[in-house]
Amino acid sequence: MTLTSADDSKVYDGTALINDTVDVTGDGWANGEGATYNVTGSQTDAGSSDNTFTYTLNEGTLAANYDIATVEGKLTVTALDDEVVVTITENSGTELYDGSEKTVTGYEVTSISNPLYTTSDFTFSGTASVSGTNAGTYDMELKPADFTNNSANFTNVTFVIVDGTLTITKRQVTLTSADDSKVYDGTELTNDTVDVTGDGWANGEGATYNVTGSQTDAGSSDNTFTYTLNDGTLAANYDIATVEGTLTITPVTDEVVVMITEKSGLYKYDGAEKTVTGYTVAISNPLYTEADFTFTGDATVKGTNAGVYNMELKPEDFANTSVNFTNVKFLIFDGTLEITKREVTLTSATDSKVYDGTELTNDTVEVTGEGWADGEGATYDVTGSQLDVGTSDNEFDYTLDSGTLADNYDIFVVFGTLTVTPVTDEVVVTITENSGTELYDGAEETVTGYVVTNISNLLYTEADFTFSGTASVSGTNAGVYNMELKPEDFANDSANFTNVTFVIVDGTLTITKRQVMLTSASARKEYDGTALRNRNVIVGGDGWAAGEGATYNVTGAQLNVGTRYNTFTYALRAGTLAANYDIMKVEGTLTVTPLAVPNFDLGVVPSNVADCLE
Known part of the structure; x- marks a missing residue:
């Protein structure tokens, strides 16, 4: 069997070309x-490689069950043939002419039409620099040929040059x-x-000037x-503007101050008309x-009455x-005619006396100062008075005579003083305390009050002093009680008297003792063989005060024929004081x-008689 990785291709786009298919x-x-x-x-850049x-x-x-053959396909990236435009912008600079050489260098890539193309994809072999000294514009003059595309990924790259310049501007000189x-x-x-x-x-350049204005x-x-440019100063490096100033001669425009001082006059009011005329001149600029x-x-001013009269010149009177x-x-x-007021001082009299x-x-008024003008004056109403000790103004009013104007005078009113001084001679006030017996x-007995029995000066009265003591004396038991007022209990309140003496004549409360006569009884009888006694005591005289008294012990006794006192003693009861009594004891x-004795036979004497005879 055969395992074959895929063939694949694309135009360069900056990313890796891959394909993971295996047939x-x-x-x-x-x-x-x-x-x-x-x-x-994988294949990224333009070219081919095995798809391993x-x-x-x-x-x-x-x-062991297989004969396996492997075949690697091809990955192919082809170059981009669309035009890529790279814009090169030469750097520019502007400098002000200053006599030294100026230089601008470099450029910027301001635009690339394809973002896959970068500045690393080309090289520069030119000179990016321009220099100059004098005012003018200097081009950097880069060429597209100065730039070379180095990337196999792009086959159609165009370089566009945007010119940059060095500009040296002229100096603007005025x-x-x-x-x-x-x-x-x-x-x-x-x-x-x-x-x-x-x-x-x-720096180092300039001109010379010939000013002819x-x-x-x-x-x-x-x-x-x-002007003439100095050697080495080129006109082409400057824009020179000339501005001619202005030379101006003006008339005298600074303010010239002409000071007109009106003449003045000072007079004292006397009822006659016064006049001042003329003025003086001072000028701030000596050329004027x-x-x-x-x-x-009209430089004249007149007046009669007191006051300030202005001449009243005006700036428009002068041209x-x-x-x-x-x-x-x-x-x-301003100058003035000043007629000053007459100063008049009206002074009422000063006077004094002892109270x-x-x-x-005192109705005298004295006129001092500058006095009244001739034919003028015033009448006076003096109302000041002083009765008691002290000082007060001797007040008065005045009324100007007809034709006498107050505005022509400064009238100062001075009140004299009326002074009444106190009586310094001693005034003796005799105070006699009230008495009683x-x-x-x-019971408690009381005496109150006092009597002013004499004042040595008739002007001084009881209203001129005050009493601050206690005019009272009380007692119960027999004896003499003093009221004991003191001179300091009395105070002079009158400013009219400064030497007042208070003399105290003592008054008393006298409680007299009760006169008590204690008399034991008298008795008589014929002898009877028993003692003769009588217990009675008779209280005579003033007697005892209510609730008081004594007990008596009568001891007198007479047995035989004869006479003897009916002796007795007494003891005062509790609360009965001997000091309150004069006690006289009389014994009966x-x-x-x-x-x-009856006629008896002398030969026969009764036994009881015999006893008596014995």
Whole structure:
């Protein structure tokens, strides 16, 4: 049997040509047997090669049963014969002429009509360079023949050249003679400056200039000039433009300031008319004089009353008459007739006195300063007054007389002062504390208040001082209690008196002791053999205060005939103080008289009588 790999062909397309078909001819494989194939043949570029392959017998297929021949087919890639156009664009460059050599080199492949064709498929054997120095256009001049197709895959390659150039441009040079001007001064105006602008001259090149422009009179002309190129400076390398400046003589256009100062006058108001006339001139440019202008106004000002009167000249009262000056300005500096106000000071009187309870006044007004103009003046209404200690303005008003105008005066009103000084002599105020006397009765007693019993100065009253103490005294037990006011409890409130003395006359609360007489009773009897006693004690005098008292121990006794005091003692009850009482103790008497004796037989004496006699 024969195993044959496939034949195949195509036109070059940049990809590998393969075909893995294997034909089995001859007796072929027995039923159920066979092989697998590995076709490795490949052709990419134009040309032919074997379509190589190998095979592997399937399992159960024995090589001994077969005579196997292999035949490799052909893979053929043919060259592309369609035209391929390669566009070569020479590099270009533009340089400004500067006197040195310039060069442009190289090219670019700007287009290939078939994308399978690349720059590696051809070679260049020319010179891709162009050089030049002077202004102009220089071609690189590549030719299609400088390029060779080296690829077997393409048989129809055309090289197209797009020209590139080296362009050296001319320098743009502008030669400008100077503009100049001045105000006419009678001398020639020239200026030989020539400015070179634009690109300017190349290094080491240039020109010389002959400036012939001139202007003497007022007006303008071209500042003419010619030029000559220096050796080595070629006109072909430049575009040279000439611009002639302008020389101008102008009239005097700077502002000429003519300063007109009106004359001034200063007068004091006196009721008479005053006058100022004329003006003075100052000029900023010495070439300009008073003969170069005219005046058509009135340089006079008059006035009578106080105030400022302007002469009121105007710039239009003056006119420039000189053709040599076109900008003349007239400045007016005001002059004035000033009539100043008379300064008048009206001063009311200053006065003083020691406080006496009457108002202090003084209606004198003094006129000082420059005083009133003749025949003018004022009347005055003085209203100032001062009653109490202190100072106040001696106020007043004034009324100008008929024909006296306030605008003609600066009137200063000065109030004098009215001063009332305090009384410095001592004023003695006698304060007498109230007093009271009460009999002790066990209750609290009180005395309040005081009386102003004397003031040494009749102008000083109780309204001129205040009291800040406590005018009260209280007590319960017998004794003398002082109210104890102090001078410092009283304060002078009147600014009219500076030396006030407060004298205190003491007042008291007196609680007198109760007068108590304790009298033991008196008794009498005939002797009866028993002691005579009497326990009574009589309380006399003021007696005890309510709720108070004493207990008594009467000890007096009389047994026999005779008399003795009915002695006793007493003990004050709790809360009863001996200091609240003057206690007088009076002892009564106990008297036992003899028993009356009846007429008995002397020989017979009753036993009881005998006992008494014993």
